[in-house]
Amino acid sequence: MAERLKPTEVFDVDSIRYSNIDIQSKYEDGIENGGKWLMFIDKSKLDEVWANCCQIYDEEKLIGVSHLKCSTNFKNPRTNSHQSGAIRFYCGPASEEKKIIEIGRNILKFIPYHCITGYMIYKSNEQTKKGTRKTGQKINHLYKLQVPKREKRLSSEEVNKLMGNFSELKTCNISIKNDSSQAK
Structure with missing residues (x-):
């Protein structure tokens, strides 16, 4: 078996695709009018999660999923964050x-997932054609499933800003007297 591409090592295209012709042919009906379930994964874990998704797909456990795609390190102007990538599970109609x-x-039974919003979302291909939140779309999903929430990870810029604010704080000496004569 050929080695899979690692999404974080690709810079010249916005996504990579993974499919198996035998699996894809089972689920090709409805894909034209379909969409995809989306998982947003921190880039530090993206290669590992992508490899796991591809393996589970090859094991034919992702029933109904035609093929997979994953964001890369390409700087996509349609996205708000370059700290995470999207793994897409195509299905339909x-x-x-x-x-x-x-x-x-x-x-979700095979791939543990948690995110800041607390939902895994399904976006139709029609919605994708209309754009993203960054390009002005208000409603950017058709369905959603609740998943465990995770706390927001701060960007390096946010950490530096907080540290800068922290270092600007003035300190003062406060002395506390323990006057035992007043205690009765």
């Missing part, structure tokens, strides 16, 4: 809510 929710739950 988007109009079949019950089926899509079932596929999403199955993905």
